[in-house]
Amino acid sequence: MIAKGSFLFTMKENKALHLQLGNFEEKGLYLIFEDSTLLSLTESEIAHISKKFWQDTARLPVDVRDAADFGLCPICPERGKKGICFALHPVLPFLEFIDRYASYDKVTAVYKGDDSELLNVSDTTMTSALQYISILSLMYYCRTGRKYWRYYFGVNPLMGVKETRNRLYLNIYWLHKGNLEEIHQAISKFKNEIRIISQSQVKRLSLMCNNDAFTNAFAATHIATEILSLDMEDALKTSFNTFDAL
Amino acid sequence: MIIEDDRIMRVTLEDSLKAQGYDVHVYEKGMDGVNALKEGQFSLVITDVRLPDINGLDVLQRIKGENAKVPVIMMTAFGTIKDAVDAIKIGAFDYITKPFSLEEFNLIVQRALEVRKLRDGDGALGRKLPECYTFPNIIGKSAEMRKVYDLIEKVSKTNSTILILGESGTGKEMAASTIHHHSQRKGKPLIIVNCAAFPENLIESELFGHEKGAFTGAAQRKPGRFERADKGTIFLDEIGDLSPSVQNRLLRVLQDGIFERIGGTDTLKVDVRVIAATNRNLQEDVKTGRFREDLFYRLNVIPILMPPLREHREDIPLLLDHFLECYNSSFDKRTVLSSDATYALMEYDFPGNVRELENIMERCVALSSDNTITKESLPLHIAKNQEDSSPVVTLSEVTSEAEKEHIVKILNSTRGNKTRAAEILGISRKTLWEKLKSYNME
Numbered sequence: 126m127i128a129k130g131s132f133l134f135t136m137k138e139n140k141a142l143h144l145q146l147g148n149f150e151e152k153g154l155y156l157i158f159e160d161s162t163l164l165s166l167t168e169s170e171i172a173h174i175s176k177k178f179w180q181d182t183a184r185l186p187v188d189v190r191d192a193a194d195f196g197l198c199p200i201c202p203e204r205g206k207k208g209i210c211f212a213l214h215p216v217l218p219f220l221e222f223i224d225r226y227a228s229y230d231k232v233t234a235v236y237k238g239d240d241s242e243l244l245n246v247s248d249t250t251m252t253s254a255l256q257y258i259s260i261l262s263l264m265y266y267c268r269t270g271r272k273y274w275r276y277y278f279g280v281n282p283l284m285g286v287k288e289t290r291n292r293l294y295l296n297i298y299w300l301h302k303g304n305l306e307e308i309h310q311a312i313s314k315f316k317n318e319i320r321i322i323s324q325s326q327v328k329r330l331s332l333m334c335n336n337d338a339f340t341n342a343f344a345a346t347h348i349a350t351e352i353l354s355l356d357m358e359d360a361l362k363t364s365f366n367t368f369d370a371l
Numbered sequence: 372m373i374i375e376d377d378r379i380m381r382v383t384l385e386d387s388l389k390a391q392g393y394d395v396h397v398y399e400k401g402m403d404g405v406n407a408l409k410e411g412q413f414s415l416v417i418t419d420v421r422l423p424d425i426n427g428l429d430v431l432q433r434i435k436g437e438n439a440k441v442p443v444i445m446m447t448a449f450g451t452i453k454d455a456v457d458a459i460k461i462g463a464f465d466y467i468t469k470p471f472s473l474e475e476f477n478l479i480v481q482r483a484l485e486v487r488k489l490r491d492g493d494g495a496l497g498r499k500l501p502e503c504y505t506f507p508n509i510i511g512k513s514a515e516m517r518k519v520y521d522l523i524e525k526v527s528k529t530n531s532t533i534l535i536l537g538e539s540g541t542g543k544e545m546a547a548s549t550i551h552h553h554s555q556r557k558g559k560p561l562i563i564v565n566c567a568a569f570p571e572n573l574i575e576s577e578l579f580g581h582e583k584g585a586f587t588g589a590a591q592r593k594p595g596r597f598e599r600a601d602k603g604t605i606f607l608d609e610i611g612d613l614s615p616s617v618q619n620r621l622l623r624v625l626q627d628g629i630f631e632r633i634g635g636t637d638t639l640k641v642d643v644r645v646i647a648a649t650n651r652n653l654q655e656d657v658k659t660g661r662f663r664e665d666l667f668y669r670l671n672v673i674p675i676l677m678p679p680l681r682e683h684r685e686d687i688p689l690l691l692d693h694f695l696e697c698y699n700s701s702f703d704k705r706t707v708l709s710s711d712a713t714y715a716l717m718e719y720d721f722p723g724n725v726r727e728l729e730n731i732m733e734r735c736v737a738l739s740s741d742n743t744i745t746k747e748s749l750p751l752h753i754a755k756n757q758e759d760s761s762p763v764v765t766l767s768e769v770t771s772e773a774e775k776e777h778i779v780k781i782l783n784s785t786r787g788n789k790t791r792a793a794e795i796l797g798i799s800r801k802t803l804w805e806k807l808k809s810y811n812m813e
Contacts (some may be wrong), residue, residue: 337449338724
């Protein structure tokens with residue numbers, strides 16, 4: 126948590142980067158690379174760049190567009206219609222820039238959530254930082270995955286793995302009103318669909334990427350859903366006990 | 372051991388394996404994992420291909436150099452067929468592409484650990500077995516081989532005549548040698564005679580000896596193998612090939628322990644334990660009159676059946692490891708066996724049994740140029756055998772099966788909603804209904 130005002134990032138190799146909090150007004154993710162480049166992935170910025178990009182889809186190579194792997198998922202409700210997968214919308218406009226980096230490259234990520242007073246700052250890898258885009262792509266833009274966007278309410282892309290899992294459990298528990306049978310069915314369907322759409326997305330990206338940051342980000346988002354239900358009841362119990370103890 | 376730089380993947384795989392009771396150690400960097408392997412014991416390594424310090428293939432190579440028995444599973448979200456082939460050539464157990472389901476991942480882990488257990492002979496025969504079950508040069512942990520060890524251990528303590536039966540290459544001579552070396556006669560001679568290797572007119576003299584002038588060329592007295600085996604053991608291999616006259620003389624030795632040299636009049640008495648072996652069906656030979664019935668019963672006091680290798684395939688990895696180690700040492704090499712080669716060898720029937728397997732390993736180690744035995748380095752009939760082993764099905768059967776599977780998958784995803792499933796499948800509801808009917812899935 127950082128108070129408003131001027132602050133200083135300590136970068137790797139003792140390099141320092143001065144940034145103003147005013148740079149992070151909007152909700153979204155900001156990536157600061159080692160060469161001080163700042164990439165704003167705010168919701169409005171993504172929507173704006175995406176719209177601009179998709180006005181000229183001809184820039185996509187023909188061989189990519191024609192590749193079988195580039196098509197829509199077998200479970201996509203848009204299947205049969207012409208068009209490019211919606212989940213690619215928040216990805217392709219940034220692909221050229223992001224593809225310069227490998228999954229393990231370090232980056233400083235600043236996340237501004239709904240609460241305007243809160244900022245989360247983390248020195249992380251590209252794969253972790255790009256969770257923001259992969260979750261947005263699979264759970265918000267994707268026509269199959271968008272129904273799961275609600276599961277991710279309050280999930281901060283810089284959260285720890287277990288913290289994210291607990292948050293998902295609580296959201297799913299709330300949305301299915303604590304009906305465990307329904308919850309297990311929902312999780313099973315969720316896992317199955319996310320597996321299909323993330324596998325398709327990785328195949329599409331593999332046609333275009335020269336590096337592995339994006340493909341790994343999608344694989345990471347997927348694996349985090351695969352493990353759901355493993356420790357759900359214990360995690361919920363712990364969460365409720367913590368709440369009760371307050 | 373998991374080597375994975377990505378936090379989400381690392382933690383998730385770790386949690387999943389720990390939930391199944393595995394002891395898991397995680398490392399972010401390749402070299403950290405390699406160094407940990409030098410200091411500790413790991414049953415399995417799972418490594419990402421793209422790591423911040425060294426490439427996953429380098430990790431694989433270093434791990435194989437450190438301990439060739441540790442199976443390594445490679446995983447990547449950015450894989451090419453070439454990478455996968457390279458990894459398998461270096462000796463990776465498997466190469467999986469992200470995103471994968473945890474179910475798929477867990478199956479591969481289980482399979483890798485099973486192969487590791489077989490390589491170690493864990494809980495069965497081999498290095499970890501109690502001393503009483505350890506017979507050098509006889510390798511195997513299967514139930515079939517356990518029976519053999521059990522019997523060998525028991526008969527070693529006796530003086531009984533033994534008949535070892537089994538196909539060529541099953542290790543009959545090895546079993547005879549083991550019995551002798553575990554018996555009270557172990558400090559005394561073990562004389563081995565391959566009865567099929569001598570012409571009929573020479574085998575008698577070879578076994579019982581001859582006096583000077585007994586026949587043309589008998590320039591001086593020569594003691595036979597029975598005399599040389601006195602107080603020890605004689606192993607008569609391929610006994611089913613003995614002529615009737617030699618069978619007669621042999622019966623006398625077995626009954627009374629006495630015989631005369633050819634051309635001699637002195638009766639000699641020896642104290643020899645007889646172990647005989649054959650790949651023939653002696654009972655059948657008795658029926659046809661080719662083999663003396665009384666001799667058969669004299670020999671068949673305690674029969675030991677050496678099973679063909681195809682009946683105890685689970686011992687193949689242990690045998691492969693044994694001969695790999697043996698010929699690596701002979702040729703001063705560090706050759707490893709890739710998992711595709713192991714699979715191919717496990718699928719093969721080995722008509723020549725353990726001897727054939729040993730010859731293949733000797734040849735492969737001798738000829739390997741890049742220190743890895745791949746499926747392609749194996750003799751053609753073995754590599755081809757695996758390709759041919761898939762069941763014979765028509766294209767239409769394969770297509771129907773795939774169609775059926777896909778329909779089930781989609782119906783599951785729509786929770787049985789046929790209208791929705793038909794939409795997804797791009798067919799009419801009527802066509803879907805007809806297909807369900809034809810597959811008895813209504």
